[in-house]
Amino acid sequence: MVAVINSGTSIRGAFLYNESKVQEGVADCLMAVNYPMDLEDMTEKMRLNMLLKMAERNPAVKRNCIHISLNFAPEEQHSREFLKELAQEYMDRIGFGDQPFLLYQHYDSGHPHVHILTTTVRHDGIRIETNNIGKILSEPARKEMEIKYGLVKAEDHKKELFQPKAINPAVVQYGKVSSKRAISSILSSVLNSYKYTSLAELNALLQLYNVTAQRGDEDSRMYKNKGLTYRIINKEGKPISTPIKASAFHQKALLKDIEARFLRNDVERQKHKAKARVTIDKCLRTSVAGIEKLAGILKKEGIDLVLRRNKDGFIYGVTCIDHRTKSIFNGSDLGKQFSAAAILERCRQNEVQSETHIISNIREKVNNKEEKHKQQTHNPHNDPSQGSGPEQKGNAEKTLIEQLMQAEYSSNYLPFELRKSPKKKKKKSKHL
Template identity: 50%
Template sequence: MVAVIHTSSSLRAVLMYNERKVGEEQAVCLAAENYPKEATDLTFDQKLNLLQKLASLNLRTKVNSVHISLNFDPSEHLSPDQLRAIAGSYMDKIGFNDQPYLVYEHKDVAHEHIHLVTTNIRSDGSRIPLHNLGKNQSEKARKEIEIDFNLIKADGRNQELQELKPAILAVDYGKIESKKAIAKVLAGVIDRYKFTSIPELNAVLGQYNVLADRGNEGSRTFQKEGLYYRLINEKGERVGVPIKASSFQRKPTLKYLQKRFEINEQLRLADKIRVKNAIDFTLYGKSNVTLDRLTNILKREGVDTVFRKNDTGLIYGVTYVDHRTKSVFNGSSLGKNYSAKAIQERCSPMQLTTNIAQYNVPDLGEHSNSISHSSRHSSHQVFPDFPFQQRNLPVTNTKPEMADALFDPLKQDGPIPRPLRSRKRKKKKGLSQNL
């Protein structure tokens, strides 16, 4: 089992993401735990209002939405009761057992997975810390649940992902024979990954310091539909002597690759939704996710993000390399919302950090790819006297009018807590009052 945790400041956006999947018949709400009604009896507003009322008790905490996905091995097929039990065990182990939370089973990808939606603001207004939630509680809970429910362990799955990019494939010009090193990379990429163009192929090859080079459009090589493979350094600069594609044993010429393009176009269709979901899950309803944070999160999901830049450093293209499904997608092929322009608009307008590794691939616009890291912390303020202290009572013991009151929209005209009240400025007496 793999647990992925996202936090944000918009409960509405997170809930809408899951409810939209329900409306598209790609998900179903399995449970509404610690709600006074069953999930099937709740409307969208009722689900949201209870969470928002909790969040309103601590207005100092901006990050109050917790969105978790629990992912299982594709070979595992779990019943709704098993998924509910796993969700309950996980929330209990990470300290969210008393929080109201919603459980959604998503059916938009091949592997079984569920989404959990809740808030980290307790009924007394205190905040559940999130900064070590993934590293400490979640990781421990994940391993215990794998044993308790006899699930396939994620450690072996992570090892499999690492084997997709073995170090032996990395090419360092000058230390080993160029042709032999390039041949190893081509054998590990061309017959395994599903790409539909030379730029998409270079998005994968560039990570191993190899470039498929057709030459300039006006060159004889380009006009004769020739193809060379060559080494590039960590800056994307061409090094060494190019080697004809026909001189390799597998003969990965342009004609051969064009046949692969047509086959791969059909083979990768089923894999689009996984990459799109990974991007949407990271960005939906969030306004503070930068490009480098997006690439870092996608990398943990097994997706490398390759940005293409012009000579001035402006990003004009993006390619996604999914190492789990071994599919490669140019951003625009996934849809307008996943193109380079749309991704930059959806991300926070901050420049990529200087620590980002870049591969400047000059051929056919393959200039660079970028991966980086980011983190977020928040503070909290406690407010007492939450009127829903007894919300965990069974539905049968709760009067209908009391239960309905929990789902009323949050009113903004009530008294403001004293710590949040702004100090009134004293008016200066005018000259006329002093006379």
């Protein structure tokens, strides 16, 4: 089980996000805990107002919203009653058991999960402390509950299982999925959980899920007014949906909101820098030849290597997205040896070493073959019919270079087009 806790300033926004899922038929509200009425007897407005009224007991608390997701392995299919019991126990363990909260079960992802919505303000107006709640309370609770209920342990599964799935451009293009809903799902998963320090770094992350954030041209009105839109892109990076204004999303997706996270994210990601460097360096030491192969190896380790190319296709930068720590770094931020140029050079050196190793192996095999042939030639018990004349001896003593040259220029190594015999041109008959 993986527990993800997000705090925010908009109870209404988080509430509408879950309710929109219910209306679209991809979620259900399972229970309303510590409400004065049963779930079936309340309207949508009543469910929201309970949380808003509670938050109003302390207007000084700005980040009064807590939005939690409990995620399970794909093979775990739990009953609604079990999910209710699990959610209640988890909330008790992290100190929110007496708070009013709503429990939603979502069906729009590749793994089972539930969302819990509550507020940090108690009945008496006192704010519940949430600083380091993940490390101090949530992690111990999660581990104990995994053992108690026999749940799949988070450590036993790669965290990719709990990453959002990339948007399928074809599905959106043909109108089967709402563009806004698809983008909103991605933003909910990444905006507050990943540590990025620029819009370019955020876009490197969004690109993995076929989404991009655009400011427009520098001389455009939108750019000058610090506007931002989101669009769905295809594998080539070309937009396939109409732009949607950042203000249309409830996830605090405006440019000013994103920029406000940069400084805090930069501080938080520093402690994960060494881990990323060690992993990348370890993969480079495996003599991997080619940056694309390196990217494939790193992906298995939980790091996406996003390559930045110019219009001619040349790589001029790399961005490392470490899903293990949810930290994003430009290659040069990790050190000069991890810049695009340095990584390309190390991959080139690995390629040269690999080629040298292959040639060395060929040389050794050919030398062994020559030695064996010489021994057979000088063996007095050899069949006389095989002979040891000048022609046979010359063949036996061919050098490595000659043998390699013979292979290089054999007909099997010629391109098909060069092996074609030239067609004879037909002479045009002259009609008298």
